[in-house]
Amino acid sequence: MAHTKAPSAFKNPLIRWVDDRLPIFTMISKEYGVFPTPRNFNYLWNFGALALVMLVIMIITGVFLAMQYTPNADLAFDSVDRITRDVNGGWLLRTLHSNGSSMFFLVVYIHIFRGMYYGSYKRPRELLWLFGAVIYLLMMATAFLGYTLPWGQMSFWGATVITNFFTALPIVGKAITTWLWGGFAVANPTLNRFFALHYLLPFVIAAVVFLHVWALHVTGSNNPLGIEPKSDKDTLPFHPYYTMKDMFGVSVFLLIYAVIVFYVPDYLGDPDNYVKANPLVTPSSIEPEWYFLPFYAILRSVPNKLLGVILMFGAVVMIFLMPWLDTSKVRSAKFRPWYQWCFWFFVFDSLLLGLVGSQHPEGIWILLGRVGTLYYFGFFLVLLPFLGWFEKTLPLPASIAESVLGGGKLAGSTVAAKPMEKA
Amino acid sequence: MVDATHQGAESTGHGDGQTRREFLYLAAGAIGAVGSAGVAWTLVDSMNPATDTLALSTIDVNLAPIVEGMGIVTMWQGKPVFVRHRTAQEITEAQSVKLSELTDPATDESRVKKSPWLVLIGICTHLGCIPLGNKPSDDRGDWGGYRCPCHGSQYDTSGRVRRGPAPLNLAVPPYNFTSDTTVRIG
Ligand code: HEM
Numbered sequence: 081m082a083h084t085k086a087p088s089a090f091k092n093p094l095i096r097w098v099d100d101r102l103p104i105f106t107m108i109s110k111e112y113g114v115f116p117t118p119r120n121f122n123y124l125w126n127f128g129a130l131a132l133v134m135l136v137i138m139i140i141t142g143v144f145l146a147m148q149y150t151p152n153a154d155l156a157f158d159s160v161d162r163i164t165r166d167v168n169g170g171w172l173l174r175t176l177h178s179n180g181s182s183m184f185f186l187v188v189y190i191h192i193f194r195g196m197y198y199g200s201y202k203r204p205r206e207l208l209w210l211f212g213a214v215i216y217l218l219m220m221a222t223a224f225l226g227y228t229l230p231w232g233q234m235s236f237w238g239a240t241v242i243t244n245f246f247t248a249l250p251i252v253g254k255a256i257t258t259w260l261w262g263g264f265a266v267a268n269p270t271l272n273r274f275f276a277l278h279y280l281l282p283f284v285i286a287a288v289v290f291l292h293v294w295a296l297h298v299t300g301s302n303n304p305l306g307i308e309p310k311s312d313k314d315t316l317p318f319h320p321y322y323t324m325k326d327m328f329g330v331s332v333f334l335l336i337y338a339v340i341v342f343y344v345p346d347y348l349g350d351p352d353n354y355v356k357a358n359p360l361v362t363p364s365s366i367e368p369e370w371y372f373l374p375f376y377a378i379l380r381s382v383p384n385k386l387l388g389v390i391l392m393f394g395a396v397v398m399i400f401l402m403p404w405l406d407t408s409k410v411r412s413a414k415f416r417p418w419y420q421w422c423f424w425f426f427v428f429d430s431l432l433l434g435l436v437g438s439q440h441p442e443g444i445w446i447l448l449g450r451v452g453t454l455y456y457f458g459f460f461l462v463l464l465p466f467l468g469w470f471e472k473t474l475p476l477p478a479s480i481a482e483s484v485l486g487g488g489k490l491a492g493s494t495v496a497a498k499p500m501e502k503a
Numbered sequence: 504m505v506d507a508t509h510q511g512a513e514s515t516g517h518g519d520g521q522t523r524r525e526f527l528y529l530a531a532g533a534i535g536a537v538g539s540a541g542v543a544w545t546l547v548d549s550m551n552p553a554t555d556t557l558a559l560s561t562i563d564v565n566l567a568p569i570v571e572g573m574g575i576v577t578m579w580q581g582k583p584v585f586v587r588h589r590t591a592q593e594i595t596e597a598q599s600v601k602l603s604e605l606t607d608p609a610t611d612e613s614r615v616k617k618s619p620w621l622v623l624i625g626i627c628t629h630l631g632c633i634p635l636g637n638k639p640s641d642d643r644g645d646w647g648g649y650r651c652p653c654h655g656s657q658y659d660t661s662g663r664v665r666r667g668p669a670p671l672n673l674a675v676p677p678y679n680f681t682s683d684t685t686v687r688i689g
Pocket residue numbers: 135138139140141142143144145146149160174177178181184219222223224226227228229230278279282283285
């Protein structure tokens with residue numbers, strides 16, 4: 081070792097001893113200490129750190145819940161009831177976990193929209209974006225599996241409707257669904273395996289998060305201007321600038337999370353899930369958790385079963401394809417006057433679809449669902465490719481430092497976009 | 504020359520080292536592949552219904568208490584089964600429909616073994632909810648049969664789908680009449 085690498089510069093002998101044998105402190109210092117980070121981050125750049133905090137909270141509360149939970153169709157509902165009534169602090173663990181899921185999705189949705197606005201998915205960050213999309217997909221699977229565990233009416237019927245998506249597949253559909261259930265309906269074998277997988281997937285997510293962050297540290301972060309840092313003047317060391325900013329963001333976020341957990345813990349839940357699962361009675365309306373509503377609206381906007389299921393999965397696939405659908409070389413929407421409008425309308429459309437998903441599919445809601453679905457796919461498949469061809473983008477600043485520190489001379493110093501400034 | 508010495512050094516001295524190595528390499532690879540596939544299949548298949556789940560149970564339903572116009576729900580293989588005592592009017596309606604009007608064409612005769620009893624698997628063929636309509640007080644939809652609360656599919660008095668998104672008619676389970684007032688399902 082000594083031959084290949086100079087002894088590390090750490091003063092503490094224990095740290096030095098470890099670092100000479102496994103340079104983990106060198107790594108931490110390089111990636112989180114001096115790591116050069118664009119100086120112009122806004123608060124939207126906090127959401128990656130927030131997502132990581134949520135993952136850790138979910139894993140910790142989940143492991144402790146699992147110590148009290150019984151994955152058996154006859155016992156699960158009562159075991160969750162026992163957690164909230166009898167287990168010391170169980171009510172807190174459970175609300176932290178069930179509301180944590182909502183907070184996790186909220187953070188990740190903002191994180192994804194951030195990336196869409198500032199073009200963070202573009203070259204050279206395509207793989208970074210793909211890992212993110214995989215995390216999102218795994219999160220959806222994990223949350224769906226977790227939601228079945230309390231074995232209430234909504235758990236049971238949500239699981240029934242979602243697993244039945246696979247019956248839409250021609251020929252193999254029935255066999256796949258039976259295989260997923262381990263029987264001929266959602267029942268005890270289903271609950272058992274869902275628990276096993278719900279326990280497993282968050283650790284798979286953690287592994288993909290590692291790859292996501294690794295890819296991030298190869299390309300470096302994007303920033304609100306969407307131009308690459310060119311000199312030391314454009315960046316700041318991660319510590320203490322962004323460690324502090326992230327910690328501030330985390331504190332504010334935890335405060336909001338705490339208000340929900342302590343004051344309105346059931347606001348986001350469905351009262352039907354406090355009724356034990358009954359395989360013979362479907363609740364009068366089935367509605368997924370809010371974070372799935374836009375996809376649910378897309379599913380229901382088509383009166384054909386197979387097509388509905390295809391469109392719903394397709395809606396997630398669109399996110400994966402973004403780096404190749406967007407043909408514009410300019411990253412940040414700040415310099416894309418048309419895209420900016422399309423983007424905000426897409427955000428509005430997603431919220432609209434969420435609202436549609438929460439309503440009975442009748443009257444005006446059917447129409448709104450169809451229009452919303454049309455724009456959703458139109459945004460990805462038509463606007464993203466074509467805007468790149470005819471949109472006249474605004475001139476990009478010469479550098480980050482000039483743009484954020486330039487003050488008065490800013491106006492005269494912007495130059496027309498050079499190819500190297502573009503994605 | 505270089506090749507020859509090289510091969511000589513590597514071979515076992517019989518001059519066929521190269522082909523033997525290739526063979527061993529392929530054979531080991533093939534066995535490894537077959538072995539992994541076997542293990543993978545064992546894992547996947549372990550998730551299929553177990554023997555106890557598969558054990559095909561039958562249930563007997565007593566028809567005597569089911570009055571005309573009413574239906575009941577029982578459980579067979581973890582699935583809800585509807586047994587409905589149809590009224591004369593419901594039967595006429597079911598029989599007089601033109602097949603060309605149906606999404607999944609089937610005659611009422613092909614779906615019923617003995618009038619007036621209609622026996623169906625009560626699972627909506629869209630995404631698996633349980634349609635309403637056994638109780639006369641339920642909202643039975645525009646065709647008087649069943650209506651699914653989940654995404655609004657409607658079925659007629661023969662359990663045939665009349666309005667989507669459900670693509671197929673309600674399934675008919677295997678059953679026979681063991682007496683005038685008992686039906687055995689399964
Ligand atoms: C990606 C991280 C995770 C997400 C998004 C997630 C999501 C969920 C959701 C939505 C529920 C239903 C909550 C309810 O209605 O009560 C749930 C329940 C549960 N989860 Fe998780 N979870 C995660 C990680 C974990 C982990 C790592 C474990 C165990 C090691 C775990 C164990 C449990 C248990 C035992 C329950 C049932 C108790 C209950 O319903 O409160 N979860 N999870």
